Amino acid sequence: MGLAMSKQDLLFEIGCEELPVDYIAPAQRQLLAAVESKLNEARLTYTALDCDATPRRLVLRVRGLSAAQPDLEKEVQGPTAALAYAADKTLTPAGEGFLRKYGLTAEQVEVRTGRLLAQVRETGKPARELLPDILSAAVNSLAFPKSMRWEVSQARFARPIRWLVALLSDEVIPVVFGDVTAGRITRSHPLHSVSRLEVKSAADYAQVLEQGWVVLSVAKRREALKQLLAVRAAESGGRLVEDEELLDMVVMMAEKPGVVAGGFKPAYLHIAREIIVTAMREHQRYFAVEDAQGKLLPCFLAVYDNPLADPVNIRPGCERVLEARLKDAEFFFREDMKKPLASLVPELERVLWIKGLGSLLDKTKRLETLSEWLAAKLEPSAQATAKAAAHLAKADLITNMVQEKEFTSLQGIMGTFYAAAQGAPEAVAQAIREQYQPRVAGDACPRTAGGRMLALADKLDNLVGCWGAGLIPTGAKDPYALRRAAQGIVSILLEAVYRISLTEMVLKAAKGFSQFKEKGAEIAAPVQAFILGRMETELANRQYRPDEIQALLAVWADDLGAVAQKAEMLRTLRQEPGFADQITTFSRVVNILPKNTPRAWAPEAVLPAILPEFFQVEVEKELYRAAEQAHKDLNRLLAAGNFSGAFKRLTELLPLIDRFFTDVLVMDQDEAVKTNRLNLLLLIARLLWTLADFSRLVISA
Amino acid sequence: MNFQEIIQTLQTFWANHGCLVVQPYDLEKGASTFNPATFLRVLGPEPWSSANVEPCRRPKDGRYGENPNRGQHYYQFQVILKPAPADIQDLYRQSLAQIGLPLDQHDIRFTEDDWESPTLGAAGLGWQVWLDGLEITQFTYFQQMGGIELNPIAGEITYGLERIAMFLQGVESLFDIEWGHGVKYGDLFHANEVQWSTYNFEASDPQTLFDAFTASEKETQRLLGLNLVLPAYDYLVKSSHLFNLLDARGAISVSERVGYITRLRNLAKGVAQGYLKHREDLGHPLLKK
Incomplete structure (x- = not known):
């Protein structure tokens, strides 16, 4: 078997000091993608590629890597024939230079269109020669939210890189990064007595790590932890309070994880469950345990990373830390209860919301107006609740509890506790908690009407405020979480099936900002487009086809509830016989219009006038009358949300449209007649576009 | 132990x-x-x-x-x-x-x-x-x-x-x-x-502390002007502690706080730059020859 045919396994380990937990998974993905694309670029093939990680290492493995690039046949160009040959057809120095460069004989060169050309065969380089650059470039390409320098080389990475292992089968690939050159020495778990371990070949690596007390596989650590947590929870007399996100974190915090169970004084159980769970989770990364009825038990489960230790020795420390945190939480709670939330509201004036956008008190006032206005339109019975909840909504941000770093995630939740304990109506208290919902993608929307109004108002205020101040998300940077805000608006509007205009909401929200009151109209379009971007994702998640989504969002889509209903209508219509033919005719109307005719017409937009005196054929007049009548009916049907009725009404125009195309030549030589005909078709298109741009649907025969 | x-x-x-x-x-x-x-x-x-x-x-x-x-x-x-x-x-x-x-x-x-x-x-x-x-x-x-x-x-x-x-x-x-x-x-x-x-929390006199803060901030700047970077540094440290005392006393509002921190940071930057120059003037004596 020749060199080019043999396959080898590659191991590449980046050994670091402990990486930040939430950097690891993205780094794995980036490393995989970078190596994959660089191998492809280098024409090196492989059978499998994977990347695993522990807190102290990123490990890339390539299986079945080709030992060398295949040879490359290519055509090379030389100087012009005039330059390469002298008058006597002998080669000039320029011509000889070309031959020398590629090792060619004169016979291998041809002249085409006045230029020297030759077919050359570039011998593929062995993988081992190419890999040092490929791998060091891949490491360099990793991007972290924050990176650091640590050594003379000034290299940057998330944390210091202390060793590299790169082996192609059993051969060291001398990858260089900063001051470190790759070899075959990896490191064991920090507690192992032998810290440096030799890796003989890529195939031995997994076994070496195992001997070094390192569980390399993320999936294996996760599975092992899951089982251990369940066992320890049962031993503590309860069951684990599942928390996948926390599990993902702790999996990245230990190379050989263990789980220790501990307890806290049952007296603390009178503190709200969320506070206890947060105190355990946010800082300590402990799991909670509950009984069969779902009541919290005075227990916790902590993950540790010491294969030698008897957990009995680790438990007391873990308990003491939690005790101190619960004590703090209890203290904050008691202190906070001394000051009613309502009394904190005026103090919000001292707290900046976002630079250039005033204080939290300003925000509070805007939320009061906006949520009351929204309620008047969407939930008239919740008007008073929405306003009262908005008044108190931000007050918990200056309570002792929420100001404490580890409890900031309790914003809203603490407001609900305090408001309820201080006698606010239940609906008001509930709305305060729900204002931040959905907190993450997939999180539940607010359950109460007041909560939905406040949540919508808060998100709109965030979006519009940031947009007005020019704090627009770019690329991966979205410091004010505006994508999440837009996603939240979409989710709430769709779940509650609210019918309201995005533009109207944005204009109303903008009015609340003294900083750019008059700019509302300017930002309405981009904010609407930004929200529609999220709507597109939402529709895709709901398994609508890309062409359906395009058809729906190409037209004026300002009312998301309507868009959702139209999407459903499209899905149903597609199943009906005759739909394909209907769409073909409708598309004819649209396709004859100038290419760049805008599809998104706001309801108040005025169409070019149609002048009956220019009509020349009877069918034109008839179609115009029918379209006008359909227009009136359509307005009524659309207002009632009867979209399939509207579509049906439009199909009644089809016979006339067909006749129109048969009897009339749209592109008449008389410019005025032609324009008038196009304007008539635009009117019909405009009626279609109140539903969707059907011409974008992909119709299979 | x-x-x-x-x-x-x-x-x-x-x-x-x-x-x-x-x-x-x-x-x-x-x-x-x-x-x-x-x-x-x-x-x-x-x-x-x-x-x-x-x-x-x-x-x-x-x-x-x-x-x-x-x-x-x-x-x-x-x-x-x-x-x-x-x-x-x-x-x-x-x-x-x-x-x-x-x-x-x-x-x-x-x-x-x-x-x-x-x-x-x-x-x-x-x-x-x-x-x-x-x-x-x-x-x-x-x-x-x-x-x-x-x-x-x-x-x-x-x-x-x-x-x-x-x-x-x-x-x-x-x-x-x-x-x-x-x-x-x-x-x-x-x-x-x-x-x-x-x-x-209770007994410190905010006015005295404010006056002292202003005085030591000024002194830092004055000393920096005289290229006396080491004494200037001491006055920066004093300013920082006075700020902490005022903060604990609740004498600095949330919005003012940022302003004070910026003032301190500017002093620290001045000292750091002055010190770099000072060591350079000395020819970096701790660098191994």
Whole structure:
């Protein structure tokens, strides 16, 4: 078997000091993608590629890597024939230079269109020669939210890189990064007595790590932890309070994880469950345990990373830390209860919301107006609740509890506790908690009407405020979480099936900002487009086809509830016989219009006038009358949300449209007649576009 | 191991690893980062390794001696290694073993922590080190000090001595730590906690503090103008502590706070730049020839 045919396994380990937990998974993905694309670029093939990680290492493995690039046949160009040959057809120095460069004989060169050309065969380089650059470039390409320098080389990475292992089968690939050159020495778990371990070949690596007390596989650590947590929870007399996100974190915090169970004084159980769970989770990364009825038990489960230790020795420390945190939480709670939330509201004036956008008190006032206005339109019975909840909504941000770093995630939740304990109506208290919902993608929307109004108002205020101040998300940077805000608006509007205009909401929200009151109209379009971007994702998640989504969002889509209903209508219509033919005719109307005719017409937009005196054929007049009548009916049907009725009404125009195309030549030589005909078709298109741009649907025969 | 033995052991350990055992600096400060052996020495190209115990004051953390885990005055043990050696984590682990921590029976974990001191214009990346879930050390690779990007990079290891001592001695309150010869931490400092908490939160005179702040801010600037960068630094440290006292007293509103921090940071930047120039003028005497 020749060199080019043999396959080898590659191991590449980046050994670091402990990486930040939430950097690891993205780094794995980036490393995989970078190596994959660089191998492809280098024409090196492989059978499998994977990347695993522990807190102290990123490990890339390539299986079945080709030992060398295949040879490359290519055509090379030389100087012009005039330059390469002298008058006597002998080669000039320029011509000889070309031959020398590629090792060619004169016979291998041809002249085409006045230029020297030759077919050359570039011998593929062995993988081992190419890999040092490929791998060091891949490491360099990793991007972290924050990176650091640590050594003379000034290299940057998330944390210091202390060793590299790169082996192609059993051969060291001398990858260089900063001051470190790759070899075959990896490191064991920090507690192992032998810290440096030799890796003989890529195939031995997994076994070496195992001997070094390192569980390399993320999936294996996760599975092992899951089982251990369940066992320890049962031993503590309860069951684990599942928390996948926390599990993902702790999996990245230990190379050989263990789980220790501990307890806290049952007296603390009178503190709200969320506070206890947060105190355990946010800082300590402990799991909670509950009984069969779902009541919290005075227990916790902590993950540790010491294969030698008897957990009995680790438990007391873990308990003491939690005790101190619960004590703090209890203290904050008691202190906070001394000051009613309502009394904190005026103090919000001292707290900046976002630079250039005033204080939290300003925000509070805007939320009061906006949520009351929204309620008047969407939930008239919740008007008073929405306003009262908005008044108190931000007050918990200056309570002792929420100001404490580890409890900031309790914003809203603490407001609900305090408001309820201080006698606010239940609906008001509930709305305060729900204002931040959905907190993450997939999180539940607010359950109460007041909560939905406040949540919508808060998100709109965030979006519009940031947009007005020019704090627009770019690329991966979205410091004010505006994508999440837009996603939240979409989710709430769709779940509650609210019918309201995005533009109207944005204009109303903008009015609340003294900083750019008059700019509302300017930002309405981009904010609407930004929200529609999220709507597109939402529709895709709901398994609508890309062409359906395009058809729906190409037209004026300002009312998301309507868009959702139209999407459903499209899905149903597609199943009906005759739909394909209907769409073909409708598309004819649209396709004859100038290419760049805008599809998104706001309801108040005025169409070019149609002048009956220019009509020349009877069918034109008839179609115009029918379209006008359909227009009136359509307005009524659309207002009632009867979209399939509207579509049906439009199909009644089809016979006339067909006749129109048969009897009339749209592109008449008389410019005025032609324009008038196009304007008539635009009117019909405009009626279609109140539903969707059907011409974008992909119709299979 | 009692409190003074822990300090002695750490001093000996780090002295054996090439550190100068410098002494605490004789000014009130919130952290050992304010010791010139840290703030000034990490600037510029000259190598520097030092270790020192440091009394620190954080007026806001006072709890009248009632909280077993918190005081307005406490001790740090500070190590600066510039440039940071490649085995700095191992050295740190060894130092813990030296003070009697059985590493094989406890969970030592390096948990991400991005350290930042807005007043000093300083930032670094590193970890909090956890001992069975308890934060016992701040471990940082300084990236920036006084607004200046550092090169070479210094490693900073800051041990929380009380927490470590409580753990080693198995006591539930910092006041029960044995300092030495049977004398307890509380015997020495409990009354201080009560009186200083009262002073910090209730009895300090905001106007006096405001005046002092303004005066020492001015003095820093004046001294910088005279190229007396080392005295200027002292006045910056004093300004910073006065700010902390005002903050604890509740005399600075949330919105004013940012302004004060910016003023302090500007002073720190001025000092850092002045110091860099000063060392350059001296020809960087600590650089190995």
